[in-house]
Amino acid sequence: MALVLHAGKTNKNAFKALIAAEYSGVQVELVPNFEVGANKTPEFIKMNPIGKVPVLETPDGPIFESNAIARYITRLKPDNPLYGSALIDYARIEQWIDFASLEIDPNILNWYRPRMGYGVYLPPVEEAAISALKRALGALNTHLALNTYLVGHAVTLADIILTCNLFLGFTHLMTKSFTAEFPHVERYFWTLINQPNFKKVLGEVKQSDKVLPVPSVKKPSKPKEAAKSKPKEEPKKEVKKEAAQPAAEAGEEEEAPKPKPKNPLDLLPPSKMILDEWKRLYSNTKTNFREVAIKGFWDMYDPEGYSLWFCDYKYNDENTVSFVTMNKVGGFLQRMDLARKYAFGKMLVIGSGPPFKVRGLWLFRGQEIPQFVLDECYDMELYDWRKVDIADEAQKERVNQMIEDQEPFEGEALLDAKCFK
Numbered sequence: 192m193a194l195v196l197h198a199g200k201t202n203k204n205a206f207k208a209l210i211a212a213e214y215s216g217v218q219v220e221l222v223p224n225f226e227v228g229a230n231k232t233p234e235f236i237k238m239n240p241i242g243k244v245p246v247l248e249t250p251d252g253p254i255f256e257s258n259a260i261a262r263y264i265t266r267l268k269p270d271n272p273l274y275g276s277a278l279i280d281y282a283r284i285e286q287w288i289d290f291a292s293l294e295i296d297p298n299i300l301n302w303y304r305p306r307m308g309y310g311v312y313l314p315p316v317e318e319a320a321i322s323a324l325k326r327a328l329g330a331l332n333t334h335l336a337l338n339t340y341l342v343g344h345a346v347t348l349a350d351i352i353l354t355c356n357l358f359l360g361f362t363h364l365m366t367k368s369f370t371a372e373f374p375h376v377e378r379y380f381w382t383l384i385n386q387p388n389f390k391k392v393l394g395e396v397k398q399s400d401k402v403l404p405v406p407s408v409k410k411p412s413k414p415k416e417a418a419k420s421k422p423k424e425e426p427k428k429e430v431k432k433e434a435a436q437p438a439a440e441a442g443e444e445e446e447a448p449k450p451k452p453k454n455p456l457d458l459l460p461p462s463k464m465i466l467d468e469w470k471r472l473y474s475n476t477k478t479n480f481r482e483v484a485i486k487g488f489w490d491m492y493d494p495e496g497y498s499l500w501f502c503d504y505k506y507n508d509e510n511t512v513s514f515v516t517m518n519k520v521g522g523f524l525q526r527m528d529l530a531r532k533y534a535f536g537k538m539l540v541i542g543s544g545p546p547f548k549v550r551g552l553w554l555f556r557g558q559e560i561p562q563f564v565l566d567e568c569y570d571m572e573l574y575d576w577r578k579v580d581i582a583d584e585a586q587k588e589r590v591n592q593m594i595e596d597q598e599p600f601e602g603e604a605l606l607d608a609k610c611f612k
């Protein structure tokens with residue numbers, strides 16, 4: 192039977208439990224129709240004397256505090272990899288949980304809450320919060336320069352808690368120009384957000400393109416202006432809205448379950464090129480690759496129904512660690528899963544030493560990079576894209592070399608070559 196979690200459905204603290212549950216195979220359900228104020232009833236106060244959400248009901252009684260709830264769920268699965276496999280992993284997971292809870296969360300909340308109208312906005316207090324947050328993000332960035340995840344080589348509970356604590360920052364406060372200073376934190380956050388078990392809970396997450404505005408002080412002489420710059424009269428409902436605050440701020444989650452429209456690429460005129468045939472030929476050709484696969488590719492290629500694109504990673508200078516670079520490319524290909532019916536790709540990690548260059552070749556259905564890929568796969572914007580001019584023999588030859596993993600490639604050794612098919 193599912194454990195019941197009391198919280199609004201976009202509460203970032205409840206996400207910790209829900210994501211941990213996905214990883215652990217534990218059934219957790221949000222209490223249906225959680226309402227503002229439900230956390231102030233005498234029954235609720237019996238479960239959590241401070242009257243805050245989330246609270247988890249278990250067969251042995253209620254638990255409050257979101258980290259404790261997530262730990263409980265994690266421990267329901269014996270030897271859960273979310274807790275690592277050695278004592279030192281466990282200690283480091285706890286270390287990063289504390290870091291996420293003491294160095295990241297309060298600073299984001301001290302920046303966020305006054306701007307939401309849940310507290311007095313005082314510029315020096317905000318400045319101090321941002322400066323402490325930057326210090327923490329700087330340290331995190333240093334750690335993540337050499338580590339894909341916080342501890343070991345897989346997602347742990349520490350990653351779940353930290354990502355949830357970064358969530359409000361990325362979605363409401365920390366624009367691209369703020370986070371660009373912490374590129375490894377950016378890469379880390381989007382890697383986690385795009386893990387299937389995170390996606391099931393969080394849906395689509397978009398980085399805010401502006402900092403949540405400061406609520407304007409209502410001036411009796413200018414009532415209209417005040418209402419315009421502080422919409423939805425949030426401050427008025429301050430006390431009552433507290434529990435449902437994330438539900439109020441995360442309209443995008445509410446919109447998530449839209450009916451799926453037909454992919455426009457399915458509506459294109461039929462092509463003589465059957466993508467699966469090319470993928471089969473590519474996979475089955477073991478010898479004479481040039482004569483068989485490459486020749487076959489150009490025989491099949493339909494320049495009207497498909498287009499070829501070169502991509503170049505924009506931040507190659509950051510590719511200082513081989514396995515981190517390879518993981519980054521691996522993550523990109525995982526996230527391209529949604530385009531499998533419409534794309535084929537080769538991604539090369541080039542160089543015999545750091546910094547490694549990441550370059551690729553993609554074949555897409557249609558004449559443009561599909562819009563849904565640009566919208567859904569954040570990696571796309573990390574690359575410069577250039578359409579291949581197949582009338583240019585040099586570009587055509589580059590296509591051949593990329594399909595073939597030719598080494599040396601442009602005079603350099605290949606560290607890795609990955610195929611999306």
Ligand SMILES: N[C@@H](CCC(=O)N[C@@H](CS)C(=O)NCC(=O)O)C(=O)O
Binds near residue numbers: 204257
């Ligand atoms: N440390 C707590 C924080 C809980 C918390 O602040 N909950 C907010 C909503 S995210 C709440 O219930 N606020 C209502 C109130 O303060 O009365 C946790 O991690 O669970």
